[in-house]
Amino acid sequence: MNHLLIAPVVLPAIVAPFIIMVLRHHLSLQRIFSLACTVALLAITLGLAVQAADGTVQVYELGNWPAPFGIVLVLDRLSALMLLLTAGLALAVVLYAIGSGWDARGRHFHALLQFQLMGILGAFLTGDAFNLFVFFEVLLIASYGLMIHGGGAKRLQAGVQYVVYNLLGSSLFLLALGTLYAVTGTLNMADLAVRVAELSPDDTALLRVGAVMLLLVFAIKAAVLPLHFWLPASYAYAPLPVAALFAIMTKVGAYAILRMYTLVFGPDVAATAGLVGDWLLPAAMLTLAIGALGVLGSREIGRLVAFGAITSMGTLLIAVALFTPQATAAALYYTVHSTLAAALLFLIADLIIERRGGAIIAQRPMAQTGLIASLFFVGAIAMAGMPPLSGFVGKLLVMDAARDHELVWYIWAVILAGSLITIIGLARAGSEIFWKSHDDSHIREAEPEIAVDDTQAPTEEPASNAPALPFVACFALVGSLALLTIFAGPMMDYTTATAAQLFDPNIYIDAVLRRAEQ
């Protein structure tokens, strides 16, 4: 068995406690270990991605118990892609957090971050439905800690909301898992797929309830309307480097939807037919629309980016909800893009807020605009799906994939109108922030000043002696987006192959249940 599969979980699970135990009072050592661990994770996940690229599905039987009786980790193209994306994003976030000094504004930033990574990576790797719940909880509880990192009244209030909403979601998760177990008698996802496929057509109602509740759980994570309400405030009030890391969290939801609804409740499964597409697609379209309106309607930069993230989730979920191989391939491409783009914009928003405060229309001038303005411009282009960056390519892919769907006109209209509104909103914000601030603030003296939230204003001097690192992080993300654009062809080859693998669940099932050996 290939022990590299468990490394993405075990490594942070060792480093984080080590940081807590030994390095509790040594920030610089914490930084070194955290950074080293993240780099190692990137290397490991890269190795795994290379291994998965040939289309084999690797299985790791924890405790040496065969599936479905023990818990298994499964590495296929999809999980490998998500792992790599997570590790790459994490590296940028760690660099940024160190460089900006955010990690020094509260305790245990690095430990929580590593635990968060462990949770996310574990969720992508697991082949067991209940274990997915456990790792969801790991990543969530770490995210609670990161979200309120540094404290502050508003952030804590938003934190309460974030936690409460997610606790409701976790409850629903358990109800769903309980229902699925009670119907099928198994927890292993591959086994679940086998049993669901064999389910009597006269006994589908309860399974459908379980399946749909599970979908709703993932929809909450993926911020699908009307389950998205947790996102704007949580992301906007979180430390923005953390929000950048959270860009992957919504994707965990999208990943889980893709995984469960291709593997277990796939399009060809009679028992759960018509359960998802009917409402997920319209919901995704509404998500996009609401996100775009939010971008235009935001008064605060963090919130604006948060709504941008919702917009991109809408686009992504439209592709997911189509449930065709082509659309799924597009969705995966868009997943990579939107994660990097949202993270980039969150980091840039943090750069802006540190220098100027969060209000889009503000009195405070922006110091040192040139580089940040360029970065914002690039990030905005990426977020809005404008050329030449990958957002445009992704958008085209999604639209192209929707071509044969009966709602194609609505889908296109929503995507394009959403892009337009996003562009207008971002242009408005960008021109307010970077163009207007020097000498004509007197023009709007009458304007009531927005109460700048204390959690977003720089509370203390960044305790960093590496002021270049944040920019390194941003440029790394820009570079990734550029590479994603330039190598869109090979990337699409990979996601197309991934989608093909997903839509042939027998590959997965055979590997997990060792059917080929029997």
Place this chain on the structure above:
Amino acid sequence: MSLFLIAALPFLGALFPALLIRAGRNAAAASAGFTTFLAFVGLLLNAPAVLRGEVIQARLDWLPGLGLNTNFFLDGLGLLFAGLILGIGLLIILYARFYLSREDPMGQFYTYLLLFQGAMVGIVLSDNILLLLVFWELTSLSSFLLIGYWKHLPEGRQGARMALAVTGSGGLAMIAGMLILGHIVGSYDLTVILQHKELIQASPLYLPALILILIGAFTKSAQFPFHFWLPHAMAAPTPVSAYLHSATMVKAGLFLMARMWPVLAGTPEWFYIVATTGLITMVLGAVIALFKDDLKALLAFSTVSHLGLITMLLGFGTKIAAVAAVFHIINHATFKAALFMSAGIIDHETHTRDIKRLGGLRFLMPITFTIALIACLSMAGLPPFNGFLSKEMMLEEAFHTSWMGSPYFIPGLAVFAALFSAAYSFRYIVHVFLGPKRHDYPAHPHDPGTGLWLAPAFLVFLVIAIGIGSNHIVGPLVSVAAGAVIGGELPYFSLKLWHGFTPALWMSLAAVTGGLLLLWLHPRLSKMWNAAPRPEAKVIFDSLLGTLTRASRGVTDALHNGSITRYSAIMVAFTIAISLYAYQSGVASEATRAVQQAGALPVIGWICLVSATGFIVLNHRNRLLALVLIGVVGLIVSLSFNYLSAPDLALTQISVEVVTIILMLLALNFLPKETPVESPLAIRARDAVIAIVAGTGVGGLIYALMTRDFSAPSISEFHLANSYKGGGGTNVVNVILVDFRGYDTFGEIIVLGIAALVIYALTEAILGSKVRAYLLNRKPDSPQDGDPHPLMMVVATRVMMPLALMVAAYIFFRGHNLPGGGFIAGLIAAIAMLMQYMASGFSWAAERQKVYYHGIIGSGVLIAAATGMGAWLAGQPFLTSAFGYLHWAPLEEFEWATAALFDLGVFLAVVGAVMLTLESLARLAWQPGMNSEHAMDINPARDDAAKLKEEV
């Protein structure tokens, strides 16, 4: 030179100024000029072949899966446009070097300009409509930067945003159109698409595709009703206006119409949409231009008008009209760019562009005057300048075109527009340069240095040259370009000044005469114009955008109003609705399991649970009471677990219960003790309905599940069968926890550890904030009794602690075979320690607690992880357990299992997490007075001994 290189050079060039920002103005201008020049030369190297009729291609796969490829081709049309873009680009680079002031960041300017230039070249060279879209949107973005270049001008910001909004939205519409087009043809390659006229025009999707693509073209080329952005884009520095708004960007729309002409034109739909739009735009632009006092505004509306003219020609759908369109594109670019530059010179030298403040400049600025004069006359359509030639062709075509059966409509309006066109051209000369010299110019005007007038001078040279020797100078280019547009045989045409007394000539004459008349009438007409009410496009656009923004804000704020209670209600209601839908759309089977008879105990448990729960709801405002009642619920749940064959759960539940209560009480100490009534009755009723439906649903669901069998045997049969054999334990639940699903447990202790870390970190954050002062001076909410550390309690806990630890050890060690295990043991141990804290006080107990809880948590997780990794040494997967039996005489044989080590990790993590959590909360409550040196406040033995000592 490869087309790739030509397309890439401007982008490469854009890098240099960005990198050379510190190197100075000349370096930026030189590098920009050099790369543009290189590209231009590269283009010229390809020109002979193109002029011979060849089409040069370059292909590179980018995203073949989608059909988006970096395919370029160069035909006549591409050559014409690329030549304009690069050629005029060179002149602009030169002009801008002298136009921009020292304060303006030159590097930025050239970077933006070359980005834009690259995008334009990309558009005209693309052989793939998706690639074309990429460049198309890039022009919108780069022009946004250029228009807003003077960041301090509010008009610049607004103009830039308006341009972006309009052209960007057009571009988005075009995406849809292009996707449809590609769908119809089955390819996104232009060369392929251009060969499928019949297929496209026969498709039911032709009209939608046409409209969507035209929206893109019209917005870019400022066609009515999208024309309004162009004048506002004049806030850009004049070199930008000269480049974007005369020669290049606005021509992109025309280019696209010309490019798609072979497959889209020739239908009535095309004619009526394109020609009519062009006609209206032409007339409207010309009329408005006459009444603009700002030089650049005048030129902007003139541009709108001329773009309309060309659009109209393309809309006619005839081959000869297409030739005329191509020709006018060239001519307009030359004279309009020159005019913009002249306006820029005037602005630069006089510090104003207001016609009303100008006049008589011919004496002061003779060179500028000459340039402007020639360009203006060309614009007015006077011979022997190039504008005359193409305008003649236009009028000729208009004369032969009927609209909705009316032969007069188009010629009439064409003359009308030409009349105004002549009038505003004359006005530019007469009101700016002629007339008496004034004494109140804002500056002292004089001709600029050579650098500034060289570029426009070259352009007016072209104006004359083309006008006189058109057939030789641009004839081949027009032929080959028009040939590319038409995509077939070229009709006969001749580019010369004299065609005889054609209708067009009479029309021209009428226009020029009428133009002079209009100029004479201008003061009176102007008064009327200013008095007349008319819709101001900017106002409409602003109010539209304002409405949209306000609506967005309204929707966003209304939806995301920060009310988590509403968010939760929506989530619950939505979940109920979707679940009900899922249920009723499936098939429900009959129950397969008999319902079991309930004895008295379950009934009593039910009564307790339900009534306590109900009372919690009714009395939740009394928070302490609610917590007491929660205690009842916890007890009953625990008893139920025991009753229903789950002793492990009972143990866990009751232990967790106690810790939770303590936790809540610690928190409640700081919180208000009562919850006020806030929700109106209607809201409470709504919530009650949601809650009851949800409760009914969940209850019904579990009832249905309990009364049905598994669809296939549960995997837990394996666990029962292998627990002892493979896991070495008889308590199957525990074996599942530490072995079969030890990985879940690993995650679970990490959750607990993280929870404690989060709580600790937050405590630190709170104690590091201004809240600390409040906490230190906080008065208790209610009166306190006089006995903080009661004697009896302290003594009892001292006795209990070793006993409780013994029990914890017992529970721990038996766990593998009997109910118990590391988790419960950890809770018991933690509670045992907690009793010390409660009895003797935080500071006294903490002083005696030598092990840091962080360390306990960390070691717990590490022990669990290390146990799991130990399996690697045996070549087994993570968390593979081993067990065996040891026999040391005289002891009996006893069992060892690595699972116990794993469970030890669980134990430690739980102890550490619970203690760190509660300790953190206790630290929040700590006040300086609480540092008691004794475990109990009353201790007669101690006090009496002290007294005795005193007496002695």
Place this chain on the structure above:
Amino acid sequence: MILYAAIFAFGCFALAILMNLWKVLFADAIADRILALDTMFINAIALMVLYGIALGTGIYFEAAMIVAMLGFVSTVAYARFILRGNIIE
């Protein structure tokens, strides 16, 4: 005979628990409610042990023991909360 006695005892403790419940729900003073809850804990211990006797197994015993040990802790916690507000000071 043991069976009848056990049933009798079951009945007594069950009834006792209901009486405790009544007091928990309807007592005037919070002290009485806490007392009733504590009594309920003790009666629950009796019920668990009885259950073990009736089924002839000792497997439910530990739960009873833990309740005996921990019920006290929560009672003290409630009381300390009323007396001092801060239960760990």
Place this chain on the structure above:
Amino acid sequence: MEQFFELLITAFLIMAGLFGLVGSFGLLKLNDAMSRLHAPTKATTLGVGGVLLASMANAYANGPYLSVHELMITLFLLLTAPITANFIAKVHIHQRESRDTLPAAGEDGAWATKNLPDNDEG
């Protein structure tokens, strides 16, 4: 012998049931708060004690070996019941009694619960 154990166990059980009932009944019946405290802390404890004795006897008579772990529960109950009673009494004193309603505290002047630094009634 078997008969004896059966009788013994029966007796224990009946006694336990009665005491348990009386304890909780007293909680309802007695009309002053301090008195109510008596019933459950004693009668109920004895009730549980009876059950535990029955359990031990039962295990001895019917089981494989002598069962003694019931003593642990007894131990805990004997150890904790007085503390519980003490605390609930303190709550009562704190909330409902004043120095005047309590007897004098002998040489110490005040009872611990009422031993407030500023000498005024809570």
Place this chain on the structure above:
Amino acid sequence: MKLLQRLLPHPILTLLLTLTWLLLVNGFSLNSLVFGFGLGLVIPFFTQPFWPDRPRLVKPLKVIQYILLVLYDIVVANVVVAKIVVFKSNANRQPNWVTIPLDLRTPEAITTLAGTITMTPGTLTADVSAEGHALLVHCLDAPDPEAVRDEIKQRYERRLMEIFE
């Protein structure tokens, strides 16, 4: 001897804990004894900082006698309480407070007495005096509080005086 004292610093506690272990595992075996003894050695290490100034039992054997006495009293007196609860009307009952002045001084002894008072019928220790020289006892039905006080002092405190100190 010193070595033994270091190895076995709390012999009585270790003994009691070993016994506890045997009670918990509900049976005697060599394994249990060794294991329980081991725990009995280890656990006091963790708990001893929390129990400073541990009192010394002067006459440990008297403890057993005392326990038996109390157990007997518990049983007998519970019947009395039951009678009062069930048969005596509230009006006829005379609840009363009693102050018990203490001769005991160590907290452990006082606690034991207080516990005894609570567990024995009709009386309940409600509070300790501010410096620990008296107990506040509540009587369920005590027409004669003096008698209650005397009996407690005679029956229990006197014995505890012998056991402790």
Place this chain on the structure above:
Amino acid sequence: MEILFASAVGVLTAAGIYLILRKRTFPVILGLSLLSYAVNVFLFATGRLMINAPPVLNKYAEVAYTDPLPQALVLTAIVISFGMTAVVVMIALGAYLSAKDDHIDMIEDADGAGDDA
């Protein structure tokens, strides 16, 4: 018995959700506690109800065992929900101490600056 059990789950769920919809953090936390009882009990019952069949293997006799798996899952769920409760209690407390307000709803800046057209 199943009816009693299911209805109890229903009551716990309903009460939990009703309290979660209240406006202050404390009742919401109470509601979450009740809901997590409901969910744990629900999950437990997916193994179906059995009396006197604890999944502790009996070496001496053939006896019935109830499904052990849901019990293990519930144990995990109890622990996790305990951790979650602790965190939400603490964050709620932190929010209250920092803002001196235990409303769970936030007041978003609804009337911000005017629009710049």
